[in-house]
Amino acid sequence: MASVAGKIAVRLERLIPKLVIAPGFLAILLFVYGFIIWTAYISFSKSKMLPNYTLIGLRPYERLFQMDRWNVAFTNLIIFGVAFIAISIIIGVLLAILLDQRIRIEGAIRTIYLYPMAISFVITGTAWKWIMNPSLGLETVVRSWGWESFSFGWIVDQNMAVYALVMAAVWQSSGFVMALFLSALRSVDQDIIKAASLDGASTAKIYLRIILPSMRPVFMSAVVILAHLAIKSFDLVVALTNGGPGYSSTLPANFMYEMTFRRNEIGVGAASAIIMLLTVMAIMVPYLYSELRGSKNV
Amino acid sequence: MASLSIRNAVKRFGAVEVIKNVSLDLNDGEFLVLLGASGCGKSTLLNMIAGLENITEGEIRIGDRVVNDVHPKDRDIAMVFQSYALYPNMTVEKNIAFGLEMRGIPKEERNKLVSEVATMLQIDHLLDRKPAQLSGGQRQRVAMGRALVRRPEIFLFDEPLSNLDAKLRLEMRTEIKRLHKELNATIVYVTHDQIEAMTLADRIAILKDGIVQQYATPAEIYNKPTNVFIASLVGSPPMNFLNARLETVDDDVVAHVPLTKDPDGQKLDLSLKGYDSDLSAYIGKEVIIGIRPENISYTEEPVKDGHEVVQGEVDVVEPTGADTLCHIKWGINSVLARINNRIDVAIGDKFNCAIDMKRTNVFDKKTETRI
Amino acid sequence: MASLSIRNAVKRFGAVEVIKNVSLDLNDGEFLVLLGASGCGKSTLLNMIAGLENITEGEIRIGDRVVNDVHPKDRDIAMVFQSYALYPNMTVEKNIAFGLEMRGIPKEERNKLVSEVATMLQIDHLLDRKPAQLSGGQRQRVAMGRALVRRPEIFLFDEPLSNLDAKLRLEMRTEIKRLHKELNATIVYVTHDQIEAMTLADRIAILKDGIVQQYATPAEIYNKPTNVFIASLVGSPPMNFLNARLETVDDDVVAHVPLTKDPDGQKLDLSLKGYDSDLSAYIGKEVIIGIRPENISYTEEPVKDGHEVVQGEVDVVEPTGADTLCHIKWGINSVLARINNRIDVAIGDKFNCAIDMKRTNVFDKKTETRI
Amino acid sequence: MSNLDIVRPENSSFQWVGRLLIWSILLLFCFWFLMPAYVVISTSLKNLEEIRGGSLLALPHELNFTAWQHAWNQACIGVQCTGLQPYFMNSVMMAIPAVLFSTILGALTGYTLTKWRFKGSNIIFALILFGCFVPFQVVILPMAQTLGILRLTNTVYGLILVHSVYGLAFTTLFFRNYYVTIPDELIRAATIDGAGFFTIFFRILLPISPPIIVVAVIWQFTQIWNDFLFGVSFTTGGSQPLMVALNNLVNTTTGVKQYNVDMAAALITAAPTLLVYIVAGRYFVRGLTAGSVKG
Amino acid sequence: EPVAEVLHYWTSGGEAKAIKELQQAFQKRGGKWIDAPVAGGGGDAQAAVLRSRVLAGDPPAAVQIKGPNIAEWAEAGALGDLSDVANAQGWDDILPQAIKNVVKYDGHYVAVPVNVHRVDWIWANPEVLAKVGAEVPKTWDEFNATADKLKEAGIVPLAYGGQPWQDATVFETVVLGIGGIDFYKKAMVDLDEDALGSDTMIKVFDQMRKMRDYIDPDYPGRDWNLATAMVMRGEAAMQIMGDWAKGEFAAAGKKPGVDYICAPTPSDGGYILNSDSFAMFNVSGEDKKEGQDLLAELILGKEFQETFNLYKGSIPARMDVPMDKFDSCAIKSMEDMTSAAKNDTLVGSVAHEIAQAGAVRGAFLDVVTAHFNSDMSSEEATKKLIDAIRLAK
Numbered sequence A: 001m002a003s004v005a006g007k008i009a010v011r012l013e014r015l016i017p018k019l020v021i022a023p024g025f026l027a028i029l030l031f032v033y034g035f036i037i038w039t040a041y042i043s044f045s046k047s048k049m050l051p052n053y054t055l056i057g058l059r060p061y062e063r064l065f066q067m068d069r070w071n072v073a074f075t076n077l078i079i080f081g082v083a084f085i086a087i088s089i090i091i092g093v094l095l096a097i098l099l100d101q102r103i104r105i106e107g108a109i110r111t112i113y114l115y116p117m118a119i120s121f122v123i124t125g126t127a128w129k130w131i132m133n134p135s136l137g138l139e140t141v142v143r144s145w146g147w148e149s150f151s152f153g154w155i156v157d158q159n160m161a162v163y164a165l166v167m168a169a170v171w172q173s174s175g176f177v178m179a180l181f182l183s184a185l186r187s188v189d190q191d192i193i194k195a196a197s198l199d200g201a202s203t204a205k206i207y208l209r210i211i212l213p214s215m216r217p218v219f220m221s222a223v224v225i226l227a228h229l230a231i232k233s234f235d236l237v238v239a240l241t242n243g244g245p246g247y248s249s250t251l252p253a254n255f256m257y258e259m260t261f262r263r264n265e266i267g268v269g270a271a272s273a274i275i276m277l278l279t280v281m282a283i284m285v286p287y288l289y290s291e292l293r294g295s296k297n298v
Numbered sequence B, C: 001m002a003s004l005s006i007r008n009a010v011k012r013f014g015a016v017e018v019i020k021n022v023s024l025d026l027n028d029g030e031f032l033v034l035l036g037a038s039g040c041g042k043s044t045l046l047n048m049i050a051g052l053e054n055i056t057e058g059e060i061r062i063g064d065r066v067v068n069d070v071h072p073k074d075r076d077i078a079m080v081f082q083s084y085a086l087y088p089n090m091t092v093e094k095n096i097a098f099g100l101e102m103r104g105i106p107k108e109e110r111n112k113l114v115s116e117v118a119t120m121l122q123i124d125h126l127l128d129r130k131p132a133q134l135s136g137g138q139r140q141r142v143a144m145g146r147a148l149v150r151r152p153e154i155f156l157f158d159e160p161l162s163n164l165d166a167k168l169r170l171e172m173r174t175e176i177k178r179l180h181k182e183l184n185a186t187i188v189y190v191t192h193d194q195i196e197a198m199t200l201a202d203r204i205a206i207l208k209d210g211i212v213q214q215y216a217t218p219a220e221i222y223n224k225p226t227n228v229f230i231a232s233l234v235g236s237p238p239m240n241f242l243n244a245r246l247e248t249v250d251d252d253v254v255a256h257v258p259l260t261k262d263p264d265g266q267k268l269d270l271s272l273k274g275y276d277s278d279l280s281a282y283i284g285k286e287v288i289i290g291i292r293p294e295n296i297s298y299t300e301e302p303v304k305d306g307h308e309v310v311q312g313e314v315d316v317v318e319p320t321g322a323d324t325l326c327h328i329k330w331g332i333n334s335v336l337a338r339i340n341n342r343i344d345v346a347i348g349d350k351f352n353c354a355i356d357m358k359r360t361n362v363f364d365k366k367t368e369t370r371i
Numbered sequence D: 001m002s003n004l005d006i007v008r009p010e011n012s013s014f015q016w017v018g019r020l021l022i023w024s025i026l027l028l029f030c031f032w033f034l035m036p037a038y039v040v041i042s043t044s045l046k047n048l049e050e051i052r053g054g055s056l057l058a059l060p061h062e063l064n065f066t067a068w069q070h071a072w073n074q075a076c077i078g079v080q081c082t083g084l085q086p087y088f089m090n091s092v093m094m095a096i097p098a099v100l101f102s103t104i105l106g107a108l109t110g111y112t113l114t115k116w117r118f119k120g121s122n123i124i125f126a127l128i129l130f131g132c133f134v135p136f137q138v139v140i141l142p143m144a145q146t147l148g149i150l151r152l153t154n155t156v157y158g159l160i161l162v163h164s165v166y167g168l169a170f171t172t173l174f175f176r177n178y179y180v181t182i183p184d185e186l187i188r189a190a191t192i193d194g195a196g197f198f199t200i201f202f203r204i205l206l207p208i209s210p211p212i213i214v215v216a217v218i219w220q221f222t223q224i225w226n227d228f229l230f231g232v233s234f235t236t237g238g239s240q241p242l243m244v245a246l247n248n249l250v251n252t253t254t255g256v257k258q259y260n261v262d263m264a265a266a267l268i269t270a271a272p273t274l275l276v277y278i279v280a281g282r283y284f285v286r287g288l289t290a291g292s293v294k295g
Numbered sequence E: 001e002p003v004a005e006v007l008h009y010w011t012s013g014g015e016a017k018a019i020k021e022l023q024q025a026f027q028k029r030g031g032k033w034i035d036a037p038v039a040g041g042g043g044d045a046q047a048a049v050l051r052s053r054v055l056a057g058d059p060p061a062a063v064q065i066k067g068p069n070i071a072e073w074a075e076a077g078a079l080g081d082l083s084d085v086a087n088a089q090g091w092d093d094i095l096p097q098a099i100k101n102v103v104k105y106d107g108h109y110v111a112v113p114v115n116v117h118r119v120d121w122i123w124a125n126p127e128v129l130a131k132v133g134a135e136v137p138k139t140w141d142e143f144n145a146t147a148d149k150l151k152e153a154g155i156v157p158l159a160y161g162g163q164p165w166q167d168a169t170v171f172e173t174v175v176l177g178i179g180g181i182d183f184y185k186k187a188m189v190d191l192d193e194d195a196l197g198s199d200t201m202i203k204v205f206d207q208m209r210k211m212r213d214y215i216d217p218d219y220p221g222r223d224w225n226l227a228t229a230m231v232m233r234g235e236a237a238m239q240i241m242g243d244w245a246k247g248e249f250a251a252a253g254k255k256p257g258v259d260y261i262c263a264p265t266p267s268d269g270g271y272i273l274n275s276d277s278f279a280m281f282n283v284s285g286e287d288k289k290e291g292q293d294l295l296a297e298l299i300l301g302k303e304f305q306e307t308f309n310l311y312k313g314s315i316p317a318r319m320d321v322p323m324d325k326f327d328s329c330a331i332k333s334m335e336d337m338t339s340a341a342k343n344d345t346l347v348g349s350v351a352h353e354i355a356q357a358g359a360v361r362g363a364f365l366d367v368v369t370a371h372f373n374s375d376m377s378s379e380e381a382t383k384k385l386i387d388a389i390r391l392a393k
């Protein structure tokens, strides 16, 4: 008798963990995966102003890829993503290494580097829009200092506008990357550095050849976090360039929004969202795979 | 190979003096072990020799050269770390070759040197692996390979075996000893394990709080420790200590060891005839008698030559295979004896202990230094 | 206190069988040590006893009760972990009292029990500290206190000493032994350190790959290991193994140990007269001879009773204080002898080894089991 | 690197030049990071003439806080000229519960997924993690329908729900990476001591989680406080969060722009998150070491 | 008690004041006004809100939408019926046909027009023009000639904001001016491919390309009101913009005819119309329906039409409001509208979503802005225009 009761108690105890994560997990299932499926369905439908559940096959995708605006947006995402991730990491790593050289007021400097993380893209965009505005901002100021030929007109140049986005986004995120790497540098085994300097490596060589290569997991985390920021970038574009000049600096998120809400093309909007998700998956699935394979022996 | 000489070395971190006036001399090809408890400054001293820490005062010479201001890489030393400090992103081969590469040695020669060392250490089949894919002992060997390949003047080892399990530690210890013999290298080796120190060293320097307590050969340290600290540090199981008072009985110096709490109660008399120092100044004073467990043996006869025979009662028995450790009660004193495993003892047994008095140490109770 | 009985226990993680049909019986008050290399399943077996892992097949009884389906907290066991697993946010007092609190024992009684145990373990002055403020040995004691305070039927220890330094390990080992005697507790103790196993256990179960290799008293395991694996696991320095072939010489069984690479070259003859098993079936077959280092001693006479005398050459000498380890070459064979430190040996010396043949083991070359 | 004190000839000019280089790069970046803040702050202190007439980077002639006052309690947002004041409370009422829920839920989920692993728990983790990467624009329409079904449209509860769900992915990631480093033996010890699932969580794990709680809370608070899209899509009028009010205040289709008020409003909006970073930034960096950096 | 939740994007300046009038009038009649402002991008953000509210099954009562979007919402069955109020107030008699086309669906009223904006205005600084001895141009050739002169004199001829909707605003005035009213109707309203690909359209694009020479290089992303300020300050001579620009002049205390001149862009009697309106969505509950009716009645009431449009700078949507309080520009606008309505030269704006709904308008914007901001040839632009519109239809 006691053993039957015991069995039930043990069973119940085993059930608790599943019960605990059930609400959150179900919410994610519905709010993420349910919605993705919904969006996928809509992307094959003839939805225009409101969702319409009549299927029309691949037509929305055909239209999507015929749109010049989409091609520009998608190319921009690749340029923006690569430049943003690369530059943020370079600056972040550089600053982390410099801050790791026993800097006296490290705390204050770190805060200065980190504060942009606290600020919304709306404000970031507005501030940079002014600074980069040729007739208001930096260009005028530098010219008033006497450097007449100085020109900094990215934001009004349709080939450079996307780099203006990169600049503002890097400004916002490189401090975070710095923090990530700084904390990783702090946990590097001191003996390795000693060993390397006995081996005759200079400080620069120690970082380049030994410390940085050994921080691959941190690079991975940084890339994933930055990639997610890049793909979600929407507000920044709205506030900084609003996609212009023309639509030369739109990103897919803006495209999707424009189609869905402004142009009554929900079907095409959904199709663009699905393409975005597929892009995300192309980056994330390998990462998750390695992450989970690693966690089996944790 | 080169000799090493440390003169009045001092190291301060801010106001804290971590190394206090240390002087050591080591000949070409000798094996020096720095032994001491955690935090006593062993690693700091080693780092000072390596140049990884500045020396605050004093002088360090390698061969004839004062190296105080020489960069670590130019001191011609190699170091093996406790954590091995292998470069995690490089293969074993690259790890070993890195120091050569940094010194601008051409690739073919590097390859030749690396493969020589790898063969010698039997890690030639591992050259393409990364450190994470190696076992503890293999990592250890790679770390040694990294040091060996450069053929430096002096090898420094910072507790290189402390991360290994007991069996591997034994093996690697023998291997280091053999390497030392083969290469005839000058070695400074840091450890807190006294057995390691005893088995490996030509000379041992025992450190405590940044001060060298004794600098001598292993045998001297084992047999004639200069103070109680060293006596209890070296030897496992540790030396037994008994409080006693020296008296003269029949012209002989005798140690009275109380057997009860009452100071006037029953006492044990241990004759110190033939003790190697003059004890006369300590007559009537409190001393500490130190007896190593292996110098207490079982006897059936009541008297044994050169030995004192004391009767006790067995308290705890710990068979270790080859020997048996017996905790024996002598009145209020408890002593540990290491006896042959062929002798059957059980808890509660009466036990006749023969004490080898020639190997007994006497310490001043106040200063705890050997008389 | 209660007896423990494990019957045909099996544990699988998915397809991997980690524990393969283990049966062990332990009497009330006995001290069982599970000994084995890393990854052999010791912790898993302990966790199965504790109820922290499900048992896939078989049965575990504590006293008369089958506990397969009993929740860990209701099995009346206590466990001490390798990492101590102290609750980092609680004071020592709260750590010890936590199990009592969970069982709804009122506060006053809790306090009484905690202070009793703390006094016994001499940690009563630490009750207000947090684990981070304790030294290794103190943490160890708190972990023991947490187990003791509940007065459980069975204590489980998972490598409780492996995080301590050598000296402390020795002390704590004696303390555990003493506690076992005082409480007369049933204990299951996991370790990979054979010395710990030998000194502590009433019985040792040696595990390899989830299979019990030998389940016997420490003395039997030391003197009559059932196979080469056990023989090499137990004893430090480890047993020497020599390849040999059994032959009959003058009605006596003799082991021929080759001294050269050439199979027809010079040989050593070791008489196995009086060996405890019948060797006749192995005449003409290949065997392994196992000799413990302490059974090789120095002799000046060419013959010694019950011993074989062999001449060799000293290769490496490692003084450990009490004894000296000598690596000796017998032709192509290298053996280790543990000799008294009073005997002076130097590298290259000729060395007369007296081998105690009564304590020699013979193993089948193929199966590696003891004959 | 911090402990390496390699011997170098003292006062070498090499060392001196090196330090100078390090400092100049660090200060250059300080300047770069501070420039937008300077522009925003100085503009908020100028009056409109000064802004129209002067240079963007010029210092204000005098400190003039009227724009701040205006933004706080006078500026018109739609027909109500209440300034940002009432919306500030809306955001607080939304952010605090949402941060709490997502943090607690993330902590529990991370705890379960590391310490009570069961078949499929890795897959569940992967599925949750992927939730970090869904662009929010994608979910607006189905979310609107769902909220309608749940009758949570246009309420603060709806926003709390939305933020809790989409925050869960990140908080779970943080807590999971942190709890992975805590030995399982602790849980086993507590189990034998008789503690159950929740007792172990609340009595043992939660008390040692502050470093990662700081990271999760800062991260979530910043995300939720700065969110515009969900706020604008799922609330209207008086219940809108601060970010939406800021947008309404700053964006005019046809009207005169009061840049000083806009900037003051932006600063007021950003003040809480800025404060959090300045005060707790150090713990944030420390917590990152403990939590999200693996390897 | 009548209740109305009003979703709009008039959040500041004259617009906010104007809508405040409506709120006060509504409250005076005992109504409860729930304000739901969503600013940004001329309704970008609001469009998202509206959709999510409709999908959530809880649409606001009155929503500021315009043009063909009204018909699309009505077609989706989302809009209510205002026939009762419309009949009682006689809307059929007071509204111009062009507006009726917008706010009626399937024969009944579904939305209420608020105002009429004229899009094809030139705002000029007379002092600056005088410097080169020019007047406001009456033809596009004149425009180019004047602009060249200004440029030579070192003055920016045209103040310009480089945002797609502003590009399109200028573009449609050029279409109207160069192509004429019939061409406008064919190309912009009926989307006739022959017209879109015609030489006339190429000329239009040529003119757009010319305009690029008449503006300063910092135009991209500039808000229209900053461009207006350039005219006010004399940095630029003219701006082509709808009559909401008047608000900027008024706010700066400038007088029409004195400090600035408003004149229609060159065309033969055409009038490009932009009209804001409130669509009434299907709501449940008597109080809400009552609120909608009351709101509709108030919005088209003479009193509100007058006060609102005075603030907003536009002219009343109903033609029988006395214009005596309005300024000269508004009066001109009203006169022109009346005559244009009579001559059937009144057309809807594409840039402002009157002639075309979201997708097609977007196609126009995309091509026009892409052409304007790059070196695309006019021929290519017309081709792209045809493709984009075909795709959007």
Ligand SMILES: Nc1ncnc2c1ncn2[C@@H]1O[C@H](COP(=O)(O)OP(=O)(O)OP(=O)(O)O)[C@@H](O)[C@H]1O
Pocket: B013, B016, B018, B036, B037, B038, B039, B040, B041, B042, B043, B044, B045, B192, D003
């Ligand atoms: N950079 C430093 N600043 C201040 N104190 C230090 C520094 N490095 C070491 N110490 C102190 O110097 C003392 C000696 O340290 P050291 O590392 O040499 O000890 P150790 O003998 O190697 O100990 P272990 O066996 O634990 O490695 C310690 O008390 C330590 O706290």
Ligand SMILES: Nc1ncnc2c1ncn2[C@@H]1O[C@H](COP(=O)(O)OP(=O)(O)OP(=O)(O)O)[C@@H](O)[C@H]1O
Pocket: C013, C016, C018, C036, C037, C038, C039, C040, C041, C042, C043, C044, C045, C192
């Ligand atoms: N949850 C699990 N899933 C799969 N395999 C496991 C699991 N837990 C343990 N194992 C495997 O079972 C084997 C035995 O593990 P166990 O922890 O019992 O070893 P051990 O003898 O205690 O080793 P150590 O001395 O290193 O603690 C190992 O090979 C291990 O990888």
Ligand SMILES: [Mg+2]
Pocket: B042, B043, B044, B158
């Ligand atoms: Mg050290």
Ligand SMILES: [Mg+2]
Pocket: C042, C043, C044, C158
């Ligand atoms: Mg284990």
